[in-house]
Amino acid sequence: MKFEAVTIKDIAKALGLSTSTVSRALRDSYEISPETKKLVLEYAEKINYHPNPIALSLKERRSRSIGVIVSEIANSFFSQAIDGIESIAYNNGYNVIISQTRESQEREQINLNYLTSRSVDGLIISVSAETSDFSFIKDIISRGMPVVFFDRVVPDIDTHKVVVDNYRGAFDATRHLLESGYRRIAAVTNSETLSITQDRMAGYRAALAEEGIAEEPGYIRSCPHGGLVLAEVNTAVEGLLAMETKPDAILALSDKLTTGCLRILKNKGLQVPRDMGLIGFSNSDLTELIDPPLSIIKQPALEMGEVAMNSLLQLLNSKQPVTEFNTHKLAPQLIIRTSSVRA
Amino acid sequence: MKFEAVTIKDIAKALGLSTSTVSRALRDSYEISPETKKLVLEYAEKINYHPNPIALSLKERRSRSIGVIVSEIANSFFSQAIDGIESIAYNNGYNVIISQTRESQEREQINLNYLTSRSVDGLIISVSAETSDFSFIKDIISRGMPVVFFDRVVPDIDTHKVVVDNYRGAFDATRHLLESGYRRIAAVTNSETLSITQDRMAGYRAALAEEGIAEEPGYIRSCPHGGLVLAEVNTAVEGLLAMETKPDAILALSDKLTTGCLRILKNKGLQVPRDMGLIGFSNSDLTELIDPPLSIIKQPALEMGEVAMNSLLQLLNSKQPVTEFNTHKLAPQLIIRTSSVRA
């Protein structure tokens, strides 16, 4: 017994009307008599009629669903952002289809392909760490698919973007470390190709430069898969600790990297910030409960999701092709929790 | 410029063939000549043809997408479960549409209604805390919609279910507290109507009974919205602390409740487990980094999601109506991290 829904035909047959009359009655068309309308509406209600959205999609050439592509759902930042996206989507009658790339360019391509041919009406994308070839995304945009980037954006693609001020976040955090007395500040970074990595590194460098501190290349350790592969983080931190002049603090450039660094330091018996300064981007909900509480740079993930979805709605609802695009740059929250006095 | 996809018609026209021939060539039908096939396939490739899945859905009466209904996406347990669901779905060519209820029965109804009106081939549901009337879910199942429950199941609805052994989890945790010397163990619980709450409370009670400890009603504090509303948790914990014979330990029955209790205790200057024992269900990723590390009952969320999706696939792929249903009961992981010696 398959899930068989009632169709307009069933109503028409039962009431001795034509499908078009029923259709119009259901849509409350002005050209249907009140009696017929009442008849149809009541019967539809009674047999629990719901229009088939697939048929509607085929007709209207839109599905009222949007696709979301992130690297990993089970990540505080992304799940909070998806929460925000879903809220706005729900309020506007859109379904949200999610898919994850696990930082793989190939999966990104496949998902993109799948979703666009799946006739989603629009896409919200945070690109994968591995992706270097954006021609495919460019292509679907140029073919008229509304796309909004969030978090990991592609600078030279012209469309709505939603980010935090990554430069400022990293700058402020680095400066805070400097003000706390740290001088040898290392950076554990995400894939270098990501916009967010570049912006954050720029902030890091600027803060150091401002203090007249020369950049020490050995202090910059990149994790191409952004901490998704824990071994990468391990290598990075071990590398730092093995240096002759060890850094005295670490700036971690993503959620996973922050908790990864913290975990590794702890495993080695090093306490933060007593033995090593640490501050990083994070949206985990327990950083305040760590003892001593961890200082973090927090992104307004929920709000970013909401803004992204609202931006997408704007694209979806505009009849004219949109040519002016916004880059929404929200403020990151620098949350200082540890005593600022250096050990 | 709308996103216009290439259709079979375009290929047919360009190649001077009929749509049926093109369709068959694309599906590699045996009745098409190799030359024609080659011609069609190459051209399709060239112009980047992809079949319109909406048209296919209409024809095949299935959408190759499934719906997931949870109370909140931005929750470690659920986001990990969704991760697992998406992985299996992806491997099997299904899209995942997520929606959240925020523990509201009304939103659950609306989402259910929206998803079932044919746009989804099956559903994976974790019911909302508020829901008491399950007739609607019963109804859609009886009408043939494949449904799998996970985590929060409805006991008297007959379908596949995926849970952890909640009884055992709570039982073991409570016994651990008892073995550590705690005697006045309180329980901060989720909505009483939830299956998981009942099972966990049964485990809690059994462990106490085994030790000959009488149940103290004042020690059981319920949070109808499962910690989604922080004030609820606050009231619960404050209530416990205000009692003349305060409890010496707390069993927290959900993710949000565990971190909620911890946060509140900390805010009051009470340290766990020195001043108050605490153990609870949690899937947060930082519990090991708290100092002293927090003991938790962890659910294999990712695996639960995978099992749920696999169960749903079984329903989706069976031609016969399924009459035998499994309840997959996975083992919760009791992770003891704090020193077991009572203060």
Add this chain to the structure above:
DNA sequence: TTGTATGCGTTATCAG
């Protein structure tokens, strides 16, 4: 005010 015919993109059935 209501009914008939057409099309959205695809495949299955039936002809040729």
Add this chain to the structure above:
DNA sequence: CTGATAACGCATACAA
């Protein structure tokens, strides 16, 4: 081997 036609469920231009 290939083509014309109907059907999936719905909305709408066109008839009546």
